[in-house]
Amino acid sequence: MQARLLCLSTTVLALALALASALLQPDRTDAPVGLTSLAATTSDLPENRDTQLYRAIAARVAAGENYYEVAAELHRERSYPLFPFFTVRLPTLAHVNAAIGSSGLFVAAWLLLLGAILVWFRALADHGLVTRTLAVALLALGGAATITPAAIVLHEFWCGLLLTIAMGFQPRKEWPMQVAFAAAAVFVREFAVLFLLAMGFLALIERRWRQVAAIAGVIGLFAAFLALHYLAVVEVRLPADLQSPPWTGLRGPTALVQDLARVSWLGLLPIPLAALLTFLPLAGWSSLARPMLPILWFAGFGAVIALFARPNNEYWILTMLPAYLVGLAMIGSTWRCIMQTGISRGRAGGAAAFDSIQS
Template sequence: MIARPLAPLWLARPSRFATLTPIQARAALFALAVLLVATLLALGTPLAPRDPAPEPGDQTDIVLYQTVVGNVRHGGNYYRVTAEALRGGDYPLRPFVVFRLPTLAVVEAALPDAAMIALLYALVAATALAWWKRLNSAFVRASPRIVAMLVLAAGLVTFIQADLRYFHEVWAGLFIALSLALRRREDWLPAVAFGLAAVLVRETAAPYLVLMAFFAILEGSRREAAAWGLALAVLAAALGAHAHAVAQVVHPLDPASPGWAGMLGFGFFVKTMAISTALALVPLWLAAPLVGIALFGWAAWADDLGIRMLALLSGYAAILAVVGRTDTFYWGLLVAPAMLVGIAFAVDGVRDLIHAALDQRRITVRRVVR
């Protein structure tokens, strides 16, 4: 049995699910139901015990970063002042990755606070504009485009808080979102440049580079794959230099990190997405399924960006589920900016799945022998 695709409701072309067979569509609907139920695991997922209802961005960590920036601004060596700040705040100093890369702190120390706030707002505006242009051809009418931009704004609302400019994940997350929106099969260099900027601010953005290199290889774009590989090589060199510099200021008796094998599960990812966006304003029992609908929507959009975004979100869901800790919820900021846009694609996806699952028409092919 072959389902006859319906004309799209919102999208410019049918969703990825429009041509599924009834059996496939029913299986997909069942998977969607399981996903939505699984998102409710967030209701029982803890966050950092020192702050039972934290805002996106731990204020204690912000004070740490402010201290580092202030000391560097007054002539201090980044690694020495960071080590002192970590000791003063009873933070671990080993392994070397507990020290943030110096990129953001050095830039913030060199510029006035007003300039950094202006840069943050400019980056948010550039990200929104890039996504507007990218989504302009995805929808057939102005109303769904407006809905898509509204849910994008809901994802960006956290990133316009000036106090969070000290958070490395805020800048890296915006760079990733901008990179995704700018990437074109025939013009990928700006995407690589902003992807490199993301990892040089926060090395935990490295899975994004790996993912983009992987998709470039699948598409047979050797030059693009090489460019993403070169960006990874630059990151590796930067991390090597960073590790050497950290080793010069760490003492043998300095405390080590307890590790990152939090094993908090899928619900932790869902909760980080909720508190990293405007979904923090609604009850978690409502916010959690909306995260699931957004994931489904990215799967429904029959565009290479849709599958890239789904893979990126799935990858960080796995990372947060396995190695995230209750006090590292801010890792979700790396993929939060555009996550909710998937909700706009879910409308056609759900309609197409239901239509395909209920379709009973059969196409019989007869062979005529003359």
């Protein structure tokens, strides 16, 4: 019964958010919600400066220069802020990029996407073959569409790809693999700590103490790493360096529709249909045998985007991809779950009426 109520409540929530976002969309006659893939969109957006910045930093790190000195210099030259300290990205991706180059990044991205497809085809073993095939097709389509020269230097892209794999492992039997991929994600982009916290919360209430300890250890290591990152940034910045604008976008659910449309095939659809397909995956995820981790993650990070992401933070949505849209493949399972609820209640009501007549 709890599973059925979850399916029903997430479906109602998804439909309400879709309706609200469709009605509240600003007038975009001059710039319609994304009509292209990420590769084409970023070439026309100011955010393309971000990818140029990350490539320039990686190139100079590959030449042997210090990451933080280079980052501070290039931030100043290109009018990027150095306050607060996390406007300077964690050094992990820059060092990997410097070590293996753009070609190596492309190979790693395709290998990780292949791994995600295999993991999720196995993870959905309790669903029908049609659902599993559609799910991995959506995963492959979404992943392939974002493996572009622009995306592979974005930290959010790698965070989303690693978390996609992490979610595909069973939290009870395969939790070390789940923790390992989530740990890799958090050392690329801080956002993944929210995923680790959700994992830890679920492990705690289910009294999986070894997993709780492992997650706490990863978070502790990350906190130490972040502290070192802070000290390194403080060492190279100057009082006159720029301060970042506040993250107070307050764009509401329309933010997810606009941002997801800009980086996926949803941008090819009319706004009402794009809004519906933006939120329906959340309902689809509720049909999993163990749905709470993806629901907590997607709903939680979706709320972060709705509340805090500025319009030029649209690449944050990559953190939810390519896994998020896979939920569309499971809408049929969610619908069957809801219908079973209605059938069960109808049968219970009929039985009660029959008993009343008999008595």
